[in-house]
Amino acid sequence: MTQAALLNQPRFMREEPQPAITPAQAAAIPRWIEAGPPALADIRSAAFGALRKTGLPHKGSEDFTFIRVGEFLPHLGPPAETRPEPSETPQPLAKNAARLPTLEELESQLVAEAKDAYLVLVDGVYHAGLSKFGSDFQVSTLSEGKLGAEARATLEHIAAEETDAVAALGMIFSRDPLVIQVAAKTVPAGPLLVLHFHTGSGTRSDALVVCYAGKHSQSEILVRHSTLGDSVTSAQAVATGSLENVHTVALLDEGSSLRFLEAGAFGDESLNRDLHFRKFTARLQRDSRLVAVSAHTGSRLTRNSFAVDLAGEGAEAEINGAVVLIGGRQSHNFVRLRHLVPHCVSRQLFKSVAADQSRSSVDGAIYVAKHAQQTNAYQIINNLMLSDEARADSKPQLMIHADDVKCSHGSTSGKLDPAQQFYLESRGLPPMQARALLTVAFIAEVLGKADKAGFRAVLDHALLDTLKDRLPAAAKGA
Amino acid sequence: MTTQTYMLEVKDLEATIGEPGDLTQILKGIHLSVKPGEVHAIMGPNGSGKSTLSKVIAGHPDYHVSKGEVLFNGENILELEADQRSRKGIFLGFQYPVEIPGVNNAEFLRMAYNQRRKAEGKEEADPLDFEEILDAKMKALDMDDRYKDRAINEGFSGGEKKRNEILQMAVLDPALAILDETDSGLDVDALKIVAGGINRLRGPGKAIVLITHYQRLLDYVQPDVVHVLSGGKIIKTGGKELALEVEKQGYDWLVK
Secondary structure, eight states: OOHHHHHTSOOOOOSSOOOOOOHHHHHHHHHHHHHSOHHHHHHHHHHHHHHHHHOSOOTTOGGGTTSOGGGTGGGGSOOGGGSSOGGGOOSOOHHHHOOOOOHHHHHHTOOGGGTTOEEEEETTEEOGGGOBOOSSSEEEEGGGTOSOHHHHHHHHHHHHHOOOHHHHHHHHHOSSOEEEEEOTTOOOSSOEEEEEEEOOOSSEEEEEEEEEEOTTOEEEEEEEEEEOTTOOOOHHHHHHOOEEEEEEEEEEOTTOEEEEEEEOOOSOGGGGTOEEEEEEEEEEOTTOEEEEEEEEOOBSEEEEEEEEEEOSTTOEEEEEEEEEEOTTOEEEEEEEEEEOSSSOEEEEEEEEEEOTTOEEEEEEEEEEOTTOTTOEEEEEEEEEESSTTOEEEEEEEEEEOOSSOEEEEEEEEEOOOHHHHHHHHTTTOOHHHHHHHHHHHHHHHHHTTSOOHHHHHHHHHHHHHHHTTTHHHHHHHO | OOGGGOSEEEEEEEEEEEETTEEEEEEEEEEEEEOTTOEEEEEOOTTSSHHHHHHHHHTOTTEEEEEEEEEETTEEOTTSOHHHHHHHTEEEEOSSOOOEEEEEHHHHHHHHHHHHHHHTTOOOOOHHHHHHHHHHHHHHTTOOTHHHHSEETTTOOHHHHHHHHHHHHHHHOOSEEEEESTTTTOOHHHHHHHHHHHHHHOSTTOEEEEEESSSGGGGTSOOSEEEEEETTEEEEEEOHHHHHHHHHHOSHHHHO
16 A cells, blocks of 8 residues: 555544634634745645644534533634734734743753753744754754655645644644654664743644654654743733643654653643643654653643554554643543554553542544554553542543454553552551552553653652642542 | 560450441450560461451551550550551561552662651661662572562562561561461472571560461471460460460360
8 A cells, every 4th residue: 555545544533524713713824824934835734724624623523522622712713923913912922922941940841861952942932042952863943944855745744634623723833843853773872852831921832843763763852841930921811821732743764763751841830720732643654663651740621642653564652641630630631543554563551640620531542454464452541540529531442444453452440559558558658658659650650661760750750749738638538 | 564564465455347337346355465575376267367466456447446455565556557556666467468560669668668767766778778788688588689670569479479578577677576377378498488587587675476377387486475366366375385286186176
């Protein structure tokens, strides 16, 4: 089957028609594309085509099963700067209100493994002057035209096929997507850290980051998100929160290996205000290997979406998620993983800890195409409930069209094991420490995949810190 | 008689398990007095209440004490939580140690060790110092380094789990160790190693309560006092010859 034919396999399309995009968007987007760099017009137009086809999310959208669409729909309008008349937009422009991170803020986000290799984005805009990296990674923006023709064509195809309206908006409105490339046969000495700083000053910020792993290269990309304090100037932005929309596209060429470890923003009050939409799209060519780990503590509304295509024989993808939720925070993981060719392996492991009245969901589907024989795929979803008011939904799905495959999925939900707790306490650990240890142990299997000590330490500390006041309270219910 | 001469005093202890309205009484008036330096063995048929007694002393939340007292060095410990009792120097070796995937064995031991140190007003051990302590204890128990990297009891064989219990006891160095059928499921070689660990703890300031179904362990750890527990009560107390008697004749002659 040709690559084009492969890509035209059914996406997980729903039957119902979606509402069209608003007239404001229909008018603003072509103008935005025309006014922007010509080098971005093809990708943006392709994404616009996809957006028109797919429409805006609505109640009952399959992609948003466990999410109330009304909670984020108001954030999907065109960014202020695309609107025709400035008088209609009293809000300050996002780019003006945004401030850059201070040196101190920047340093607080670095991890031991990547002290000298990091890229800084503020509200999705790449700042070369704040970034630092060696020659192992080639860093540019998409308009510079340094992404290879084949990779660029794949990117355009991905844009044209996008079924997630928010991700499509990200591809249209990202000012100038960041491109990170690792040349063929290159094995960088250490990982590259991508720092996303969000100012929360607009109703939405859009970022597109393209990672290209050259043939037989072997690399690691670490991602951290954080919110800059005190940068929210508009009262409206404070009241409604800001939607941070980050779309990462990873293109893995033949025989390449990429580890992608992503940490959400932690411990910030803005988590209770802001919405985080993160999409990770990956396309794996023959014999390539991907390990993705995402760990975060949710926000007012967090959606992590993974669209992974195993498009070359022998490719392997591992997708892992760890989530710790408190208060009224939400986190929704959404996975669409497609086995398009034979002899590929995929593994998914999602672990969520839900305290208080938080809500978590995992909607994960594995699609195996008709000719994708000898597929080996599994998916596991485990939820740990620390309170009776918390809610966790799991929706594992298998769609198998081949007949010689090994596929499995499973989902569990439960509380901490009292026998394990007593065991630890009987050795002198106070109940709170015992519960914390067991909770961390629950997600340790996922965190263990993030095997960079400095990065892992950030995750351990942040997740534990999030839970610190919740564990003794939860103990009473157990 | 002053309570100070005893390390552990159990007085007329009654304990139940279950929800209110559906309570089952398991301990029906236990009396037990253990002096520092002594090793007591508690034997008895299945279901006699041996494990329950050990868990009640250790503070298991599933059991409700309906009557009686448990004094440790003269202090009533029934009001204390399990972790507080542990930090005072009481150790329970479990009959069936649970597996705790994701919690590293050595890390956990260091946390437990440092909790104990903190309770005693001593400085906590840093990872390097602790490793030295741990290495010495592991060597004595013929345990290799991979125990350190494994999660608590995860994938351990029955014998490995029991050896890990003895390792924890050796690290925490408790004043009172209650070992619940630590000998069951061990082959002779493992039994000798475990018995060696128990004998090393033995000393003037220490007391050990061995709960066992078989007399075999007592060939390697000589008890000072042997009790037979049946139907939630201690029905006979004697010297080590009582254990041999029980092995020869079973429990029936005592129960009747």
